[in-house]
Amino acid sequence: MVLRPKVVSGFLYFLVISSAVGQWQNPWIGLPPSSSAAYGHVNVSVAANQLDVEENVPGNTTLAVLYYTQGANESYDPVLLNGCGTVMRMGTPKNGMVDIISMKEFDYESGDNNSYACTFFISKPSPAVKSLNFNIMDMNDNRPFFSKYPTSALDFSENSNGLVFDFDATDGDRGDVSNLIYSFVTLGGDGSNFTMDPQNGQFSVTKKLDYEAGQFYLFNMIVTDRGGLTGSIQVALNVIDEKDSAPVWKLEVPFKNIPEELPVDTIVFSVQAQDGDVSVNDSIDYSLVDPRGSFSINPTTGEVKIAKRIDRDVQDFDSYFDLNITATCRNYPTFKSVTYSTVFIDDLNDNAPIFDKPVYNFASVDEDFVGRLSQIDILVFDPDLKDSGSYVMSIEGSSEIKSHLELSPNTGRNNGTFSLRITSSGLLDYEDSNKRNVTFTVVAKESSGNRYSTSVVNLYSNDINDNSPIFTQSEFTANIIENLAIGSLVTTVKATDADISPGFGQSSIRYSIVENFDAGRYFVINDTTGEIRTSNNIDRESTSSMLSYTVQAIDKNGIYDGRRTVANLKINIQDINDDPPAFSSPGSVTFSVTENADTGFELTTVTASDKDDNPNLIFSINWDNSTFFKNRAPISSPDPEWKKSFVLVLKSRAWTKEFSRILTSVTASLQVGDSSLPPGNCNNCKNTPLDREKFDSVDLCLTITDSKTAINRNKDELYVVVNIEDVNDNDPVFDVLDKEFSIVEGNATVIGTVFGSARATDVDVSNTITYSLSSCDDVAIDKNGQLTTTGLIDRETNDVILCQVMATDSGTPTRSSNTNIKINVIDVNDNEPVLTVTPSQVTISECSTHSPTKNGMVVSKLTATDADIGAYGTVSFLLSQQNSEGVDEFAIDLRTGEMTVRNCELLDFDNKKTSYSIVVEARDNYREGITLGSLSTFQRVNITLTDVNDNAPTLSCPGELNGCCASPLESLAMNELVASIQGFDKDTTGPNTRLTFTLHEQTRLGGNQPDKCKDLFRLETVDNSIGKLFLNVPEMLDCTGSYDITVQACDQGDDIEFSQCSMNTTYRICVLDVNNNLPQFVFPDSNNTVFEVPENSFVGLPLLYNGTNSQLTFKASDSDEGDNGKVVYTWSNDSINDVFGLNKDSGQVTLNSELNRNVQSYYNLVVIATDKGVPSTLSNQMNLRINVRLSNKQKPYFQSNAQSLSFTENQMENKTFQSAIDQDNINLFPGESPYDVCYYVVCGNNEYFDVPDKTANKLQTKKTLDRENPPTIPYVVIYTTNECTNRPVVGSCSEIDFTVGQYLNVSVNILDVNDCDPEFSGSLSGGITQGDSSGKRVFPMTITDPDENDAVTCKIEDEFTVSQSSVGLADVNKPPFKIEQDQWITLLFTVQTDMKGYFTLNVTCEDKVKHSSRKAIKIYVVTQENKVDIVFDNTQKEIESIFTTTLGFKCNVEKVIGYDAGTAQTGNNSYNSALSHFIDETKAEAEPVLANVIIAMKDEHQNELIALCLGVGLNLVSIGPLPTETNTSEAIFKILFIVACVFLVIAFILLGILFFSKSELKRRLEGLLARPSFGSQGSSLGDAGIVPNQHHKGSSNPIFSLERSSNSNHDSSFDNMSQSSGDSILIGVEDNPEFNLDKKGANGKVNNGYVQESFPFQNVSRRNPLANDSPPEPHHPPLPKQSAKRPAPPVPVLDISDQQSDDYNSDSGDDSMTAI
Secondary structure, three states, X not given: OOOOEOOOOOHHHHHHXXXXXXXXXXXXXXXXOOOOOOOOOEEEEOOOOEEEEEOOOOOOOXXXXXXXXXXXXXXXXXXXXXXXXXXXXXXOOEOOEEEEEEOOOOOHHHOOOOEEEEEEEEXXXXXXXXXXXXXXXXXXXXXXXXXXXXXXXXXXXXXXOEEEEEOEEEOOOOOOHHHOEEEEEEXXXXXXXXXXXXXXOEEEEOOOOOOOOOOEEEEEEEEEOOOOOEEEEEEEEEEEOOOOOOOEEEEOOOEEEEEOOOOOOOEEEEOEEEOOOOOOOOOEEEEEEOOOOOEEEOOOOOEEEEOOOOOOOOOOOOOEEEEEEEEEEOOOOOOEEEEEEEEEEEOOOOOOOEEOOOEEEEEEEEOOOOEEEEEEEEEEEOOOOHXXXXXXXXXXXXXXXXXXXXXXXXXXXXXXXXXXXXXXXXXXXXXXXXXXXXXXEEEEEEOOOOOEEEEEEEEEEEOOOOOOOEEOOOEEEEEEEOOOOOOOEEEEOOEEOOOOOOOOOHHHOEEEEEOOOOHHHHEEEOOOOOEEEEOOOOOHHHOOOEEEEEEEEEOHHHOOOOOEEEEEEEEEEEOOOOOOOEEOOOOOOEXXXXXXXXXXXXXXXXXXXXXXXXXXXXXXXXXXXXEEEEOOEEOOOOOHHHHHOEEEEEEEEEEEEEOOEEEEEEEEEEEEOOOOOOOOOOOOOOOOOOOOOOOOEEEEEEEEEEOOOOOOOOEEEEEEEEEEEOOOOOOOEEOOOOEEEEEEOHHHOOOOOEEEEOOEEOOOOOOOOEEEEEOOOOEEEOOOOEEEEOXXXXXXXXXXXXXEEEEEOOOOOOOEEEEEEEEEEEOOOOOOOEEEEEOOEXXXXXXXXXXXXXXXXXXXXXXXXXXXXXXXXXXXXXEOOOOOOOOOOEEEOOOOOEEEEOOHHHOOOOOOOOEEXXXXXXXXXXEOOEOOOOOEEEEEEEEEEEOOOOOOOEEEOOOOEOOEOEOOEOOOEOOOEEEEEEEEOOOOOOHHHOEEEEEEEEEEOOOOOOHHHOOOEEEEEEOOXXXXXXXXXXXXXXXXXXXXXXXXXXXXXXOOOEOOXXXXXXXXXXXXXOOOOOOEEEEXXXXXXXXXXXXXXXXXXXXXXXXXXXXXXXXEEOOOOHHHHOEEEEEOOHHHHXXXXXXXXXXXXXEOOOOOOOOOOEEEEEEEEEEOOOOOOOEEEEEEEEEEEOXXXXXXXXXXXXXEEEEEOOOOOEEEOOXXXXXXXXXXXXXXXXXXXXXXXXXXXXXXXXXXXXXXXEEEEXXXXXXXXXXXXXXXXXXXXXXXXXXXXXXXXXXXXXXXXOEEEEEEEEXXXXXXOOEEEOOOEEEEEOXXXXXXXXXXXXXXXXXXXXXXXXXXXXXXXXXXXXXXOOOOOOOOEEEOOOOEEEEOOOOOOOOEOEEEEEEEEEOOOOOEEEEEEEEEEEOHHHEEEEEEOOOOOOHHHHHHHHHOOEEEEEEEEEEEOOOOOOOOOEEEEEEEEEEEOOOOOOEEEOHHHHHHOHHHHHHHHHHHHHHOOOOEEEEOOOOEEOOHHHHHHHHHHHHHHOOHHHHHHHHHHHHHHHHHHHHHHHHHOOOOOOOOOOOOOOOOOOOOOOOOOOOOEOOOOOOOOOOOOOOHHHHOOOEEOOOOOOOOHHHOOOOOOOOOOOOOOOOOOOOOOOOOOOOOOOOOOOOOOOOOOOOOOXXXXXXXXXXXXXXXXXXXXOOOHHHOEOOOOOEOOOOO
């Protein structure tokens, strides 16, 4: 910095004064005060005598402070000599300091000097000079700015890079230009492609731009100087587009679900793409690739359509389509984009789940039954596919019913079997008529739809013994007197039973007495009626007074298993009381007690007794016979309270047996009583009543009374004497307790004044009383009890004096008593009130609706205190009488001091006062209008009012005329003025008068308001007082009519009333019509309409057209109003009127001359519609054509009268049939339109088929066909005609003459699709036997599929269940079973001997397209004891059904075994045995039934079984195995072996028994058989007796024989046949189609049970269906009788080498049957 000091006059002078520095302090210069604007912007250097000041410090600012020394009596100040007079001046000196003050704001860049040399001078006491270098410092106070920049947006081509623009900037501060830094911030777009050189400002593109990524960029260019100040400008950059991008997809559809069977050309979805280069925007062409050709795409719009019918259910159909869609730039075909869409085809859900029965009846359900109801399974079917076939099961009924029931499972799919389970008791109650039978509804509802079906379930309860008898009361009580007569009724017990059935209901109840051995000594009970009577005399003294027993009630007539209940019986024996009570002699009868004895003090005890049972002995004092004494003189009138002096208190009660009677003794205590209780009561004595001063002795009469004594005397008396001894027990007693006195405060009461007394007396003898005071100031008491003052009393110090006076007697020990005295100090009025007003300065708003200022509002609060009390201390608050204002507007509450608004309406800022000054007053001892004797204080309250917005604006329409505020023409232009609304506000100027207008509503009157006529107007506020209505739409043509607009004006308001608004005011704007609309034709509605008229139309009549009775009449309308909208009609060529007349008003056409097709076959006409508008008319025209048609036309016909069409099931299709030929269409004139040919379905199956478009030869299905359930009528008859208006009427279909060519007979063929679920048939349960091993084939399932050429596969689901009571089944290896390819279920584990129960397997079968069915299969563990052979000589599938229905148990046929006759010579040589087991499903858990149970039922049902079997061609032979025979030599060997092992005698006995049995059998058979013997060709089997097989294997069995009744000769060969117990052998069964499995899983079943007895069968054919392929015959005619005897039925031979023999081996070793 360069110092430029100025030269002062006289250099020598300068040197002299500069050497004198003694007057300056050190330091001599300092910083300015902190209050200076320069503080912090100044730097002072004392050593260098330098002051540096930043630029921009304002003028007249203290820069620094000079410090100097000033003498005590001298006045001298420093001065500025030179050098700085243009930039600074001296301030006013003060106390040795003076300020240096700037004269202007400093600017370093202004061009003035920035450095100065300043000189300061002090003249006294000796001159002294100080030099100062003053410098202005440069500050960074100028922002840099761009000097070179683009003035408009920059353009830059995409795909280019490099320099965009070279920016340059400058800075007003010196030295900063070269230090500027350039940068930028991206405000719009991606700035990563750009860079800016921070030194030279070059802005460049570093990476090629992409128009498609960003078309526009916005930057903030920034330049920064070294001090951090910045300057900036915004620069825009446009990217120039080039063709370089493929199309971009705007609308893609990655996935789409559609239903099957959509019609061809249905739009499925649309895609949309646009040119990736936005500015190029080339057109896009679309293409689609679909390998199956099911979809197409519109190349222009991108609409994807159905190209051919899609059937989701066809074989090998994929449920989705993958479509490749390409978008290509039309003029740049190399640019293309591909999108992919997947279309999923959804199955149609059109079936509701259906129950197999409308009603399910469950009979005889035990009322307490809980578990599965196994009588009936609920079956539900839903043929829809997959999830569409899923449904949810529920129960509808009351909440009570539903709480006891559940369906298992609760969901199903396709075919479902559901069990109904009662989950808890309480659902059925036979005794409750509302619960005896229960009805509810089961519902099957689609899981994903709203279809559902219902079925009613009825549960009928079965009464059981579930209610025990209930006694009418839990305890019966009887009261009798002793010695009651024998046979007397004691009581009757009664029980009820809610059960209804007589066997265990009310009538079956039997009564008895239990659990007491001696009940019979005295009582007897009737077991039917419950009556209890005496059976002996009862002496109370010899027994207990109460006898307790237990009575019992049992239903079921009292048998051991009946339900029972008990009740208590109590019999009370009542005594006859005849002995009086008596006192025991006391030891003494005189007693003493001190008068101060405590209450309850015992003087003596007395005892009394009574021989009666349970007497009621009561002690008492007979006060009437008792005497009080004072000084040995009786007191004639004793105080009644003295009767409380003594009491007798019962102490104990005892019983002793004296001979045969019970003696009762009681002891009482004579005690001092309690004066607070009634006489004779001392349960809790506290206050002794004895007082010797009242009585000193008493004679007491003590009494004992038995209140129950019935005869003789009932009481006894005892006299005792009590003397009262005296004690000093009385305190002095004040004549008046708690006395109160009054004295006047201050000098009114002088010292020593007697103001009262307190005196006491003592009833005790020779007592003297003395007095004393305590807790008492300024008061004294003398020996006589007089009270005097000892000082002056001030009430404000002590308003009440409380003292205690004590009176003390002279007794031993002394006794004293106290009393309180109260001295009230009477006040005098000697204190003024002290008044406080809060607040005293008040501002409130004027009165208005929302103003807080209301009548009663508190304005201020006056409070006052007064040291006086009473009236003197009670302060009242008043408006002073000094007031000249405010008394009408305000009020003060006399008591509370609240100053409130009295009359709010008078507080009006606009019309009355704006402020009030009111004097308020506080006055004590004030009475209304009387101030005498009162003191007061005054203050002033100042109240200021503020204005509020309390006036709402009002509106008017100055231009209103005829009810219209304005009447603009409909041709008014946008923004033109429509109307003006004037507003007024009564408030004063300011925001309260500034109005804003609002248009709330505008509605067209008289009907619909077109969209273009909505919101026609807008309202603007002008000059804060006028609302101007302008047209707000481009034009309002065709918007004529009246419009009601609702306008409101609001002022700006304030914080109290806010904005005040006018009422919503409605003004009518009447828009007037101008003729601006052309007439528009309504009929015909399009140009070039063709009308056909018959050639023989009548002249002069209206013209009929198109073969109907419709008259040709033109119709046009005009939107204008009045005459502007009236239309007239004319031809464009008047010559047309020669042929066709036209009514100008109605538009009706009439024929004026005859028509001739040969002359002219058609007419081209123009009709003109013209309005009557003013000033000019408007018109419109319509071109049309009239064709002249033949009068006699030929009928169309089919070339062939029969045709066949094929339709695919489950699809809606249309097929083309042959078109009809119309000869008249062949010979048309040029330009003439062809005649319509129409088609109608007139006969056949019009339920399924129709011709939807009568002009097209296409037959369409009305609903889908089902090949498996085809319609009954497989054809339709189609009729063709030119009459297309009315449907033809055809008579009987059988009378149609097909030789007439107008009929076509179409026969319908239905093509199959795979749409059916597999179906289960046959048995759904089987059995396994203990000991079966893995690989055992259990039973086959029968699965079929109605679809053609379908294949079914089945699997067992992973989850299975076992019965609850099963043993060992849950622990088997998983899975326990599998399904073979031939649908046999095969065992996968070994069945252990201890296993029980059954498996429930869920089997699912699917066909080739995943249609599925699911069934629950049950596999039971059965034993040999559960297996039964049912032998036929033929078989059918109906075996299971017959035996299940007849025997009541579920029958499962395991397999069928063939018996071979072996050595049989003639006759039927084979049998078929159905090896079966039975399941009892009526139990809570189903279980196998023992074979002997089934065999035992055969006799009961044999006739029914025989008849049912014959009905289906089954010849029943036996229930149980047939006896079999073994080889003769083998039998002889066994017999010899037995003979060798036993004694000879036993052998003879056995042979004797055998011989006897054979003879007896022969005798019985000869008597029974009346027909040819069993097995003969000529017989029809009559009766046969079969001997039970009672022998172990290896021994001979009894033989049985059958003979003809007509031949008595005995066939010894038959008798000598030995019978064995071996099983039959399957021979040839597997070759018979009835017993073999077919490829679809049909099966035969076996049963390896056996029977022990057979029964005769009648009329059963012996014909074996296995002998040939012919079916069994249910009835055969008898063959001719044969004379030769026939052998016995063939006897199978046991072959123990069979590998499957373990199937039939029982634990007992009896091999009944073995299959090979």
